[in-house]
Amino acid sequence: MATARVVSQPAEKLDDSGIVAASLEDPEAFGELFRRHAPRLHAYIKRRLGSTLADDVVAETFATAFRQRGRFDGRAEFAAWLWGIAGHLIARHHRQETRMYRAFARTGVDPAEDGIADLAGDRADAAARSPQLAKALASLSAQDRSAVLLLAWGELSYAEIAATLDLPLGTVKAKIHRARTKLRKALPEEKNDG
């Protein structure tokens, strides 16, 4: 069956760029990159688009990365390159993502979490605020939303976000500032005291 088992022994010891280079001769080496990067990327996409679309987008991200690996020049981190590809694919689903936020805001039930058995982890006070946040997320432009969610959900640094979105650092800061201002206004005021 399909696995991400590393067949080529040295791949585990190479860094990401080294594996990309090796995979040009030995395509199977690329599997190590899936093993290293897929879990975190998938978790991030799942949080934005829900489980069903996330599987698809991750599959397409790695398919695209594999196909275009000859173009990866090693100047940027492989992760930023990969997340950049994923970002373009996520942006294709901007409208779908938006309507899930809106449905969440309207009903208090998050359609992205359908099929998740254990939702007890979300604290009650956070759950009470989330529909308001979802409504504010629905209002953000594609890039503003990506920037602030790469920070909050992707746990990337500003520099990594700039590399992923292929934007200047100052632009990323402006986008995140604007998005945070909108989100802050969506929260009930008494809970804005830090």
Add this chain to the structure above:
Amino acid sequence: MDELDALRQMRTALAREESPDRLALRTNWRSGTPPRRRRSFKVPIVSVISTAALVAGAVVVISVTSSPAPDGVPPVRLGEKGGAHEPGNALLVAATNVQKGPTREYWHTTRITGEIYAIGKSAADHYKLESRWQYDEWTDQSGKQCVVNQDLNARPWTALDKQKWEKAGAPTTVEFPVPEGGMGVLFLKPTRTGGPCRNIGDRQFLGMTVKQLAALPTQPEQLKNALLDIKGNWEAVSAKPGERPIRALKGEKRVRALSDVAGTLLGVAPAPPAVRAAAFRMLATLPGVKAEGEATDPLGRPGTVISLPVETTVPLGIYTAPKQLGTYRRQWIIDPGSGTLLAVRDLVATPPHGSRKLPPGDDGKPRRLTVDTQPDRFHKPGEVSQYEVYAVAEWTDATPN
């Protein structure tokens, strides 16, 4: 707690990482060979059942609307009270006929929102697709609620659109640009389902609990006065989002907000019959409201049309920049005989044209909203751009599925 922390606490169950082996299986990843793009979604059988149940539900509603009120009094007919062409007359008839059935275990509503998207490059060569989302809500008398969200598959809007879509190769995934800068994708095959009814805590309607709804005034003027106090973000476009009472709005904005609120009271909320009747009467007093004859709703149910011009149809309280370039007419399709709101739909009055200034982007350069990203760019005046249809709104003892 700041907004980033609040974001980090959202959707935490989805943030858990899964093992690469599991992911490799699910995404068809094989070492060294590119994974095949998954083209079909697994559709649990439950969705088919729910859709069938919805159709059955719609049929039930049709039969209810044509039968007399449950207390045996035949419904007042249009024209029997006052002139048939008097604006708002149908609303007053509807108010008289609001069903006064008993309160049961659950207030159950099923509603579907639809948006019509033009796919194609020109007015002469395009077809329209209908994107749909279904909400099912059960609220018990204490206000506890469970909800099922269903993302229904998109489909061609008219028979002619279906022909054109088939001629285009009947694609099951269709992409188009959206004003926010990203893309839109419509799936014409069933994509995902709501699954079982999910419980949430106390549901509020317009910021009110079920008890507070029951205590609303039953005279139209007093009801309007109470509704004017409801705080929210009632602006279609506002650079500074914030909560204000409807009373702070003037003119058309106030009418739009009140009409939205009346729609929620009539189509969604478990408001008592006397409050619903007052909501119909209040609608009749709003400036610009007029009767427009007969029409069928998106489920094919016949009703009487009440209309109101609206500048924009975007949901209130979300956007900080304009999204539309046309003007619209909002229509309520009501069944005066049973005193029910069947649907609210928005027709294009003036099709999108020209462009609008947007707040400057990150580089400080001016930006504009343009026609090419408008879903209704090829609509003719009078064509539907979006709708919300209230398929079910009733008290029931049936347990949520």
